[in-house]
Amino acid sequence: MKNIVDLSIDFAGIRLSNPVFTASGTCGYADELGEFMDIDKLGGFITKSISVKPRKGNATPRMVETDSGMLNAIGLANIGLDRFIEEKIPVLAKMKAAVFVNVAGTTIDDYIEVTEKLAGENAIAGFELNISCPNVKEGGISFGTDPVQVADITAKVKKAAGDKKLIVKLTPTVTNISETALAAVENGADALSLVNTFTAMVIDIETRKPVLANRTGGLSGPAIKPMAVYLVNKVYNEVTKNTDVPILGLGGIRNAGDAIEFMIAGATAVSVGTASFFEPRSCERIVKGIEKFCQAKNISAVRELTGSIE
Amino acid sequence: MTRPFLFSVWNRIMCDDGSKKGIFEAKVNSNRCIGEGFYRVNLGFCGDGARLFAGFIPGQFVEIDLSGAPLPAMDKIPEKLRDASGRSIILRRPFSLADVEVCGDVVNIEILYCCVGPASLRMMELKEGNVVSVIGPLGNGFDIDKNKKVALLAVGGMGAGPLQHLARELAKIPGMEVVAFAGAQSVDRLPFEKPFGDFSARPTLCLNEFSKSATKSIVATDDGSAGFKGFVTGAMESWLDSCKAEMKDIIIYCCGPEMMLATMAEIAEKRGIDCQVSMERRMACGIGLCQSCAVECRKKGTDETFYKMCCKDGPVFDSREVVYTL
Ligand SMILES: Cc1cc2nc3c(=O)[nH]c(=O)nc-3n(C[C@H](O)[C@H](O)[C@H](O)COP(=O)(O)OP(=O)(O)OC[C@H]3O[C@@H](n4cnc5c(N)ncnc54)[C@H](O)[C@@H]3O)c2cc1C
Ligand SMILES: Cc1cc2nc3c(=O)[nH]c(=O)nc-3n(C[C@H](O)[C@H](O)[C@H](O)COP(=O)(O)O)c2cc1C
Ligand code: FES
Numbered sequence: 001m002k003n004i005v006d007l008s009i010d011f012a013g014i015r016l017s018n019p020v021f022t023a024s025g026t027c028g029y030a031d032e033l034g035e036f037m038d039i040d041k042l043g044g045f046i047t048k049s050i051s052v053k054p055r056k057g058n059a060t061p062r063m064v065e066t067d068s069g070m071l072n073a074i075g076l077a078n079i080g081l082d083r084f085i086e087e088k089i090p091v092l093a094k095m096k097a098a099v100f101v102n103v104a105g106t107t108i109d110d111y112i113e114v115t116e117k118l119a120g121e122n123a124i125a126g127f128e129l130n131i132s133c134p135n136v137k138e139g140g141i142s143f144g145t146d147p148v149q150v151a152d153i154t155a156k157v158k159k160a161a162g163d164k165k166l167i168v169k170l171t172p173t174v175t176n177i178s179e180t181a182l183a184a185v186e187n188g189a190d191a192l193s194l195v196n197t198f199t200a201m202v203i204d205i206e207t208r209k210p211v212l213a214n215r216t217g218g219l220s221g222p223a224i225k226p227m228a229v230y231l232v233n234k235v236y237n238e239v240t241k242n243t244d245v246p247i248l249g250l251g252g253i254r255n256a257g258d259a260i261e262f263m264i265a266g267a268t269a270v271s272v273g274t275a276s277f278f279e280p281r282s283c284e285r286i287v288k289g290i291e292k293f294c295q296a297k298n299i300s301a302v303r304e305l306t307g308s309i310e
Numbered sequence: 311m312t313r314p315f316l317f318s319v320w321n322r323i324m325c326d327d328g329s330k331k332g333i334f335e336a337k338v339n340s341n342r343c344i345g346e347g348f349y350r351v352n353l354g355f356c357g358d359g360a361r362l363f364a365g366f367i368p369g370q371f372v373e374i375d376l377s378g379a380p381l382p383a384m385d386k387i388p389e390k391l392r393d394a395s396g397r398s399i400i401l402r403r404p405f406s407l408a409d410v411e412v413c414g415d416v417v418n419i420e421i422l423y424c425c426v427g428p429a430s431l432r433m434m435e436l437k438e439g440n441v442v443s444v445i446g447p448l449g450n451g452f453d454i455d456k457n458k459k460v461a462l463l464a465v466g467g468m469g470a471g472p473l474q475h476l477a478r479e480l481a482k483i484p485g486m487e488v489v490a491f492a493g494a495q496s497v498d499r500l501p502f503e504k505p506f507g508d509f510s511a512r513p514t515l516c517l518n519e520f521s522k523s524a525t526k527s528i529v530a531t532d533d534g535s536a537g538f539k540g541f542v543t544g545a546m547e548s549w550l551d552s553c554k555a556e557m558k559d560i561i562i563y564c565c566g567p568e569m570m571l572a573t574m575a576e577i578a579e580k581r582g583i584d585c586q587v588s589m590e591r592r593m594a595c596g597i598g599l600c601q602s603c604a605v606e607c608r609k610k611g612t613d614e615t616f617y618k619m620c621c622k623d624g625p626v627f628d629s630r631e632v633v634y635t636l
Contacts, residue, residue, distance in 0.1 A: 060606075
């Protein structure tokens with residue numbers, strides 16, 4: 001008989017059935033993946049970024065495939081807070097996974113408004129603060145590259161979040177990610193998401209124009225995985241190791257092996273983004289794969305993997 | 311024998327609120343070249359895949375995973391695609407269906423494609439018996455309006471696939487006159503099975519794929535090497551000039567380059583003809599997760615625009631609502 005593996009984890013004080021989350025912007029608002037997999041098999045669910053007002057998003061082309069990756073410049077297109085509350089919260093309320101609403105804005109007040117309005121919703125466990133989107137002109141990444149601003153916005157949004165948890169999602173496009181990570185942790189972040197996409201560009205050599213209408217975009221997918229694993233390990237070693245702040249590791253995860261690699265590097269849980277586009281059942285398969293790995297290695301609880309790097 | 315069955319299955323699926331799309335393994339039945347750079351691949355489904363694909367509506371599409379297929383030998387890859395062909399792909403690719411055939415418990419679908427990059431080059435190497443992963447059926451197909459008397463198909467490039475499929479469905483409507491207008495740069499760029507018939511400019515049964523469903527066709531080539539000299543849109547305008555039907559009884563269905571769709575939309579608008587266009591966008595997922603496939607649309611009665619998703623809200627749109635990018 002196979003040994004039983006405890007897949008559950010403690011994530012910033014919340015008990016999750018397993019360490020696999022969806023990544024913001026890659027799985028819709030609520031049940032879009034439901035046609036392909038059982039979303040109750042997820043540990044956590046992170047929604048598309050929500051802003052106060054609806055956002056149209058950028059002009060097309062918004063996406064181009066690159067070697068083992070893709071570049072996107074969606075521009076935080078979303079239905080806005082009011083429609084989100086009316087149409088999506090009731091669907092999210094039925095989900096077994098812990099739900100985190102990803103929050104975006106152009107001013108700090110925008111972030112606070114979204115957070116305050118949702119802080120009372122029973123359907124959600126917390127928020128993911130998106131201060132790392134490379135594809136919008138104001139807000140987004142501009143808050144996330146400066147430790148002083150990271151500290152300020154984290155503290156204010158944490159207050160607005162009441163008793164809900166706050167994950168701060170960081171951009172890898174900085175000189176030293178430990179500085180922004182530390183600023184978030186010292187100002188009340190309950191968890192860190194590492195990483196958002198890498199700012200990048202693809203040029204058409206015939207026309208000499210960037211392929212994306214936005215000129216630049218965010219690189220995601222397997223191409224970024226080694227860089228993301230490195231950053232998770234760096235922040236784990238330099239910032240979170242001796243705290244109770246967990247890291248949600250992401251960037252290029254497409255199978256259980258990738259997820260386990262992030263956990264060994266220091267992540268408590270992982271998010272799957274781009275992989276859901278080409279294999280919509282990725283999350284479910286990764287949960288199963290992690291379990292099999294643990295069985296084969298006689299690991300009794302998946303949490304033992306976190307930070308087990310030699 | 312198959313069609314009545316098709317419609318009964320279709321009704322059942324549409325009434326059922328269970329899943330209407332899924333991920334299926336399809337077996338390659340055949341994959342053949344029908345002219346320089348043009349291929350037709352035939353894929354077979356059984357079980358749930360067969361059940362869902364039996365109800366496939368013309369204009370819907372599938373997402374195929376070609377990342378695991380091998381590349382053709384270098385000497386089979388056109389020079390201009392060699393650099394791009396080496397790129398390792400991860401994303402699936404969208405393709406429309408040129409035909410759906412129900413054979414008992416098995417449903418076979420056919421895709422018309424051309425080689426333009428790393429994924430379609432890999433498609434070329436699929437062999438009988440290979441298995442590929444297919445997501446579908448996806449999107450909203452053409453809306454077949456049974457009250458119309460004349461249906462005109464504007465076919466550009468790989469738009470030939472879905473419009474052949476549509477022609478087959480339209481042919482079942484009693485009294486409906488269907489004419490396909492197919493364009494290419496020159497006669498050897500026509501993505502149809504040879505031998506061709508007579509190309510005189512009047513509607514003839516010159517293209518096998520359309521004549522199979524008794525649909526007449528008019529060919530237009532940019533260089534005049536066959537049929538009407540000029541674009542499909544010009545050929546259709548001159549046909550409309552001498553057409554006796556009332557404009558309100560005509561409907562135009564288009565699939566092809568966006569420039570052609572934009573011109574058709576203008577012609578249709580000017581003459582008061584209903585027109586549906588099938589749009590193409592780069593798609594990362596094809597299933598409504600990523601929002602990369604945005605199509606700019608007008609808000610009715612205003613100058614305001616917003617984005618619809620090509621994969622979910624389309625790919626077929628009313629020609630009047632789209633803001634074309636040229
Ligand atoms: C709904 C839909 C239905 C389609 N049906 C068919 C079909 O039946 N037969 C067929 O041959 N092709 C069809 N296509 C196009 C097909 O998806 C592309 O040819 C294919 O993705 C090319 O992949 P590749 O890796 O070979 O080339 P890539 O390297 O991905 O692309 C080759 C070139 O085409 C451009 N390109 C690729 N995809 C698009 C797009 N969607 N819009 C605009 N430019 C693009 C790229 O910029 C590049 O220059 C369809 C596309 C859509 C969106
Ligand atoms: C199409 C697309 C849209 C995204 N939208 C968002 C978003 O709205 N908010 C956000 O915080 N991150 C967004 N991301 C970033 C992902 O959540 C994730 O951080 C990144 O893609 C790296 O993970 P991956 O390689 O597994 O995709 C988006 C990524 C993609 C590819
Ligand atoms: S291709 Fe992803 S939403 Fe349309």
